[in-house]
Amino acid sequence: MAVELSFSKEIENMMYASHGKPIKDCLQCGTCSGTCPAVEFMDNSPREIIGLIRADMRDDVMKSNTYWTCASCYHCTVRCPAGIDIADMMYSLKRYSMWKGTYKEGLLGPDFSEAFVKMIVNSGRSFEPILAATYLPKYSAGDIVREGLMATGLVLSGKMPLLPKKVKRLKNVQRMVRRIIPIGDTK
Amino acid sequence: MKQYAYFPGCSLESLSKNYNISTQAVAAELGVGLQELEDWNCCGATAYFPVDELLAYTLVSRNLAIAEKTGLTDFVAPCSACYKNAYATNKYLKGDPDLLEHINFALEEDDLQVEGKMKVRHLIEVFIEDVGLEAIKEKTTNPLKGLRVAPYYGCQIVRPRKDKEDVENPQFFEQLLSAIGAEPIDYASKTRCCGGSLIITNRKAALDMVYKLLQDAVKSGANVIATTCPMCNVNVEVYQGQVNREFGTNFSIPVVYFTQLMGMALGVEPKRIGVSASMLSLAQSTVG
Numbered sequence: 144m145a146v147e148l149s150f151s152k153e154i155e156n157m158m159y160a161s162h163g164k165p166i167k168d169c170l171q172c173g174t175c176s177g178t179c180p181a182v183e184f185m186d187n188s189p190r191e192i193i194g195l196i197r198a199d200m201r202d203d204v205m206k207s208n209t210y211w212t213c214a215s216c217y218h219c220t221v222r223c224p225a226g227i228d229i230a231d232m233m234y235s236l237k238r239y240s241m242w243k244g245t246y247k248e249g250l251l252g253p254d255f256s257e258a259f260v261k262m263i264v265n266s267g268r269s270f271e272p273i274l275a276a277t278y279l280p281k282y283s284a285g286d287i288v289r290e291g292l293m294a295t296g297l298v299l300s301g302k303m304p305l306l307p308k309k310v311k312r313l314k315n316v317q318r319m320v321r322r323i324i325p326i327g328d329t330k
Numbered sequence: 331m332k333q334y335a336y337f338p339g340c341s342l343e344s345l346s347k348n349y350n351i352s353t354q355a356v357a358a359e360l361g362v363g364l365q366e367l368e369d370w371n372c373c374g375a376t377a378y379f380p381v382d383e384l385l386a387y388t389l390v391s392r393n394l395a396i397a398e399k400t401g402l403t404d405f406v407a408p409c410s411a412c413y414k415n416a417y418a419t420n421k422y423l424k425g426d427p428d429l430l431e432h433i434n435f436a437l438e439e440d441d442l443q444v445e446g447k448m449k450v451r452h453l454i455e456v457f458i459e460d461v462g463l464e465a466i467k468e469k470t471t472n473p474l475k476g477l478r479v480a481p482y483y484g485c486q487i488v489r490p491r492k493d494k495e496d497v498e499n500p501q502f503f504e505q506l507l508s509a510i511g512a513e514p515i516d517y518a519s520k521t522r523c524c525g526g527s528l529i530i531t532n533r534k535a536a537l538d539m540v541y542k543l544l545q546d547a548v549k550s551g552a553n554v555i556a557t558t559c560p561m562c563n564v565n566v567e568v569y570q571g572q573v574n575r576e577f578g579t580n581f582s583i584p585v586v587y588f589t590q591l592m593g594m595a596l597g598v599e600p601k602r603i604g605v606s607a608s609m610l611s612l613a614q615s616t617v618g
Contacts, residue, residue: 157383180522180523180525180539180542181523181525181528181532181535181539183538184532184534184535184538211531211532212528212532212535214376214485214523214525214526214527214528214535214536214539215376215379215485215526216485216486216489216522216523216526217485217486217489217490218485218489218521218522218523220489220490220491221489221490221491221497228490230490234379234380234383237379237380238379238380238381238382238383241380241381250531251530251531251532252380252531252532253380255377255527255530255531256377256378256380256381257381259374259375259377259378260377260378260381260382260385263371263372263374263378263389267371267372268340268343268371268372269340269372269375270340270344271344271345286533289572293568297345297568308343310369310370310371311369312369312440315439315440315441316371316389316392316439316440318439318440319388319392319436319437319439319440320385320388320389320436322435322436322438322439323382323384323385323388323432323436324382324384324385
């Protein structure tokens with residue numbers, strides 16, 4: 144008989160390797176929210192998100208921009224008196240939202256992450272101009288011009304090379320990746 | 331000369347070339363042997379983890395496996411994000427036989443196996459702990475007297491907690507700056523986040539974080555900001571103009587890598603550490 148996991152249990156299971164303390168240990172003290180440098184740009188504070196997860200309010204969590212606004216700075220993690228790895232929990236929510244394809248509209252984070260992984264699978268190295276092609280279309284015209292001018296300046300000043308480097312044993316790396324996830328066609 | 335397995339990371343080959351050349355120059359001066367890993371791949375920064383956790387650890391493990399194969403004991407990364415990813419992965423490999431088995435199954439495809447036996451270090455730790463502050467002080471021929479430096483730790487060399495280190499008020503960067511004759515300033519934002527990849531995915535939030543950092547450093551009397559991470563450096567240096575436009579400010583504070591300051595203090599030729607003319611004149615004007 145199939146067992147249906149609660150949302151809070153699913154999120155806990157997604158914190159696979161870090162073995163953080165369970166979310167249910169949260170005291171709702173708000174140290175995380177008081178610490179977070181990005182909290183004013185979040186729909187819900189980290190404390191609220193934990194409260195929503197514990198109440199299994201999946202839809203409210205998923206439609207919040209909070210976890211995609213986390214910069215992964217781990218300040219909340221090191222201060223949490225209950226020992227919860229909150230930054231890692233935000234990563235779990237990002238993974239869950241990518242996996243289920245449910246996240247707030249208009250966010251750049253999911254596209255950026257996906258493009259980044261595709262780039263690594265295609266070359267083994269990261270290279271800023273390739274990434275730019277994926278997120279720039281979502282910017283406004285003025286932003287695109289500014290980014291273009293800045294990039295040109297970086298190339299001219301010798302800071303930015305024009306061609307990306309690649310891993311030599313790329314075929315091996317790609318086969319390695321296929322042993323972990325079914326990537327299919329990455330082009 | 332002690333040899334280290336050196337993982338430069340992608341940024342040091344593009345936007346942060348100055349960090350790479352100054353690292354090599356300072357390491358040579360201090361007798362630290364950096365052997366670059368052969369055929370290393372990207373560490374994933376903060377962008378793999380939202381897609382697949384196991385994939386993220388596997389790609390980091392490939393670099394660790396290549397390092398283990400060299401027979402060296404220490405894996406050194408100058409980038410804080412590379413360092414944190416390698417450190418955490420290495421720790422999980424040691425503590426989780428199941429994860430280790432999964433990853434080794436994937437690594438077979440590149441004839442590699444990993445054990446999790448490297449000692450993962452950030453470059454600044456190698457200079458401070460292995461070379462030592464005393465030795466650095468002795469080799470300082472050109473102390474950076476009067477240069478008021480904001481030591482910017484950023485996040486990932488101090489967080490998440492690795493051992494018993496002080497995550498709230500670390501002091502090692504200040505000590506290093508004092509050893510090369512500079513004057514470290516005290517300011518509250520030294521371990522606040524620069525915004526990281528939010529500079530791309532949430533520009534507004536990231537610019538706000540950079541703005542607050544710049545304001546704090548400048549108000550506290552810094553005339554230069556020193557970083558230990560390419561991401562911090564790019565966000566704080568390259569986006570200063572956008573901060574000025576957005577917040578109506580007028581910041582023009584130079585941002586350098588700590589290795590560039592060390593290079594200047596050790597008397598390395600400016601072109602070998604990628605220091606700009608304006609930075610040099612600033613340093614010279616404050617001396618004496």
